[in-house]
Amino acid sequence: MPSLNLDTSFTDEGFHNVAFHRPQPNWLKELRQRAYRTFEDLPMPNRSMEEWRRTELRHFRLLQFQAWSPHPEQAPEIPSQLIPRLDTDGLIITLNGRKLESRLDPALGQQGVVLNCLEDSILNGWEELIRKHLFSILDWKYDKFAAMHAAFWTGGIFVYVPKDIRVNKPLLHVAALMPGQADVGHTLIILDEGAEATVVSETVSVDPSASSLYCGGIEIILRPGARLRYVNMQNWNQATFHFAHQKAVLAERASLEWTLGALGGRLAKVNQHLVLDGPESEGIVNGVMFAENRQHLAYHTLQHHRTPKTKSDLLYKGALQDQSHLVWRGMIRVEPGAVKADGYQRNDNLMLSETARTDCIPGLEILADDVRCTHGATAGRVDEEEIFYCQTRGLTRREATRLVVTGFFQQVLDRITIDSVREALTDIIQHRVREYRG
Amino acid sequence: MGELIRVCRVSDLPDPGKAVFDVSGRMIALFHVSGTFWALDDMCTHDGGPLAEGELHGYTIVCPRHGAQFDIRTGQAKTMPAVRATTAHKVVVKGDEVYVELNEES
Numbered sequence: 001m002p003s004l005n006l007d008t009s010f011t012d013e014g015f016h017n018v019a020f021h022r023p024q025p026n027w028l029k030e031l032r033q034r035a036y037r038t039f040e041d042l043p044m045p046n047r048s049m050e051e052w053r054r055t056e057l058r059h060f061r062l063l064q065f066q067a068w069s070p071h072p073e074q075a076p077e078i079p080s081q082l083i084p085r086l087d088t089d090g091l092i093i094t095l096n097g098r099k100l101e102s103r104l105d106p107a108l109g110q111q112g113v114v115l116n117c118l119e120d121s122i123l124n125g126w127e128e129l130i131r132k133h134l135f136s137i138l139d140w141k142y143d144k145f146a147a148m149h150a151a152f153w154t155g156g157i158f159v160y161v162p163k164d165i166r167v168n169k170p171l172l173h174v175a176a177l178m179p180g181q182a183d184v185g186h187t188l189i190i191l192d193e194g195a196e197a198t199v200v201s202e203t204v205s206v207d208p209s210a211s212s213l214y215c216g217g218i219e220i221i222l223r224p225g226a227r228l229r230y231v232n233m234q235n236w237n238q239a240t241f242h243f244a245h246q247k248a249v250l251a252e253r254a255s256l257e258w259t260l261g262a263l264g265g266r267l268a269k270v271n272q273h274l275v276l277d278g279p280e281s282e283g284i285v286n287g288v289m290f291a292e293n294r295q296h297l298a299y300h301t302l303q304h305h306r307t308p309k310t311k312s313d314l315l316y317k318g319a320l321q322d323q324s325h326l327v328w329r330g331m332i333r334v335e336p337g338a339v340k341a342d343g344y345q346r347n348d349n350l351m352l353s354e355t356a357r358t359d360c361i362p363g364l365e366i367l368a369d370d371v372r373c374t375h376g377a378t379a380g381r382v383d384e385e386e387i388f389y390c391q392t393r394g395l396t397r398r399e400a401t402r403l404v405v406t407g408f409f410q411q412v413l414d415r416i417t418i419d420s421v422r423e424a425l426t427d428i429i430q431h432r433v434r435e436y437r438g
Numbered sequence: 439m440g441e442l443i444r445v446c447r448v449s450d451l452p453d454p455g456k457a458v459f460d461v462s463g464r465m466i467a468l469f470h471v472s473g474t475f476w477a478l479d480d481m482c483t484h485d486g487g488p489l490a491e492g493e494l495h496g497y498t499i500v501c502p503r504h505g506a507q508f509d510i511r512t513g514q515a516k517t518m519p520a521v522r523a524t525t526a527h528k529v530v531v532k533g534d535e536v537y538v539e540l541n542e543e544s
Contacts, residue, residue, distance in 0.1 A: 047488055054486045059463045266463075294464075359486075 008068045010148060010182075012040075018068040019152045023123060027131060035140050035150035042144040051143075054327045054359050055269055055298045060241060065182040065213040067152045068096075075100055076206045078176045081235065081428065085420040086200065089169040090115040095176050095206075097185030097216070098155030108167060115171050118156030118188055130158065133190060137249045137275070138219050145243040145269075149184055149217045156186035161195035161226075170198040170229075170418065177203070177240065179210030187218040191226035191254075198229040200421060203264070205237035211266070212240045220248035222256060224278060229257045231421050235428065236264035238295055244270045252278030252307075259416050260299075261425055262289040262318075263432075268297045276303075276310035276341075286415045287316030287347075288425050290432055291324030291356070298327035305334040305341040305371075314345040317412045319405055320356035321434060327358070332373050333365040343373040350408045351381050352401070352433070398435040405433045442530055442537035449534060451475075456499070458490045461538050466527060468536070469510045471497060476510045477527040477538050484520040 007013040015036050020029060044062075045052040078093060090104035092115055099117040114121065122130050140150035157173050177183050189199055205212060214236065222228055236242060242265040248256055262268060274283045283303065291297050303312040318326045332343040349358040362375035382404050390400030409429060416422045445459045451470040458480050459466050467480040467490035478499070480490050487503035494500075498507050498516060506520035513526035528539040 047486075056465060056481075056486075058458070058465050059460045357486075 008066045010062050010065070010067055010152065014067055015151060019154065022154070024119070025122065025127060025131075028122065031135065032151050035147050038141050039144060039147035039151050042147055044144055051300060051329075055267070055296065057267075060267070064180065064211070066180060067182050067184060068154055069181055071095055071098070071100065072178075076176070076178065078174060078206070079204050080174045080202055081204075081424045082172060082200060082202045082233070082420065083174060085424055086172055087169055088172045089167055090171040091174070092116070092157055092172070093174045093176065094155055094157065094183070094185055096178055096181040097153070097175070097183035104171075111165050112160075112162040113165060113167060114158055114160040116158055118158040118186055119154060121158040126158065126160070129160070129190070130188065133219065133221055134186070134188060136219070137221065137247050138217050138245055142245060142271070145215050146217070146245050149186070149215050149245065152184045153186045153217070154184065156188070159189040159197070159199055161191045161197045163192040164194040166195070167197040170200045173199070173201040175201065175203045177205050177212040177214065177236065179207045179212060182213040182215060184215050186216065189218075189220045189228070189230070191222050191228050193223045194225040195223075196227045198418065200231040200233070200418070202233045203236050205240055205264070208237050209239055210237070212236070214240060214242045214244065216244050218244070218246040220256070222248065222250045222254035224251045225253045226251070227255045229417060231259045231261070231418060233261035233421070233424070234264055234268065235261065238264060238293055239266050240264060241266060242268040242270070244268075246270065247273040247275065248283070249275040249277050250281035250283060253280045254278060255282045257284045257286075257417060259286040259421065260288070262287065262297050262299060263428055265297060266295060268299075270299045271302075272299060273302045274304065274312060276305050276312060277307060279307050279309045281307070282311040283313070284415065285312070285314040286412050287314070287318075288409060288412055288429070289316060289318035289326055290429050291318070291326050292321045292432055293324060294322070295324045297325070299329075301328070301330040301345070303330075303332045303343050303345060305332070305338040305343060307338055309340045310338065311342040312344065315412050315415065316347040317349075317409055318347070318358065319350040319352055319408065319429070319433075320358060321352035323353070323355045325357045328377075329361045329363070330375065331363040331365060332375065334368045334371050334373060336367045338368045339370045341368065341371040341373065343371070345375045347377045348408070349379040350405065351379060352405070401435055402430050402433045406430060440539045440542065442539050444535055444537050446536050447534045448531060448536060451536075454494055456490045456494050458488070461540060464540060466538060467499070468529070468538070469494065469499070471510065475529040475531060475536055477529045478508065478510060478513050479525040481524055482506050482508070482520055483515060483522040483524050489524065
């Protein structure tokens, strides 16, 4: 990689070098400056804060990561699971948060569909639309990482589908990270009225064991009647720190199928926020989590019903082996007047070792009458009788464990409507399951 | 035998005393009681609380969150609400230097 004689870390000097002094409109500069001041003012999250009480951050060293670096002269190999599997209408690959290459079916481009680097899009004709929506739904003051993201983001991706346009095949975003680097990219997806699309995002580490940092934000805006299938497959290596704020806002009759794979990362802390902001909007959330070794994956979800006749249905399933730790904290909030809301959330966990730990905390805040909201959470071990039965049919203990674990995930995998994503998730899980010793 | 990782000097920790160290990415609570050092994962097995922020009574550390007690010599849980031991690590003192050998099994 070319050497750089500049401070590009998450410091005051780094902020000016990386984020402030770059080609951008003044409004964005000012937004960054406000966010940087908030980043400086806010303390690093610690375990006295309710949302962080189960997440250990004391070993996290922010200054070991670079917020920006030039792309290497020769692009590294990107070990994507989805590029070979997915038949797409468009592909964008980012390295350390910034575009490496992209392509989009020209016919879609002519119809006004955009799949490009967010920063480039601001400078090339999309400024007004992006200005209106960038950080319009994501609260960059929420915590230190949200503010850091808003101050330092570079690159990113922008997806726009105009009114009544249907994108048939998935648009794929592969985000790759190099050792010691940070991806602070922002994803902005806007589907105009009646538009339909599938967007799949996959994260991969170029190096299988070197530490990197992701501190990103995702904003999804669905206008009336828009339909989006969105997949976010987090599959970093197990040395990467992952901090993410993700939010989708659905207008009336909009629908979102949001699938999340939580597979990689040494430590992941994700806030996933679904807002049903228009009558008859509907969100389905699927979570597939698999943790091993000393991974710590913490997912905080919020299903926010703001208007009448909305529906949300969340199912997270997690399996844990070794000394891993999964945290899921879910909330359904129904605002006053959001009558006839139908909210459901469930989190099931399968413990594959004695030393793994899970904390699952569902919650409801119902401020309206005439709603239907239910939730549930379970944690349990593999049934030895099931393993024994499989072994009597000729399977090894490891094969039996794989079969049981796959069966456990089947309920959530069946809800994923993109075959290649379902197959990739199944393969990754099966590859990682070791022999169960209860 | 695993790798010995230096954490501090003997004189860095009063007797009785406790401190937390980042040892290869794991937060380890180190205790100094009656001339001997002991090390545990700095994590209560009940709610993940930071043990070393609690009070030390003899060989017992009390979790500051819900009062679970652990024996610093073995990591064994002594009272509810904790029911599982927290991980204990081997400590070796060489001269004035204190080393920890991480228990990777649990």
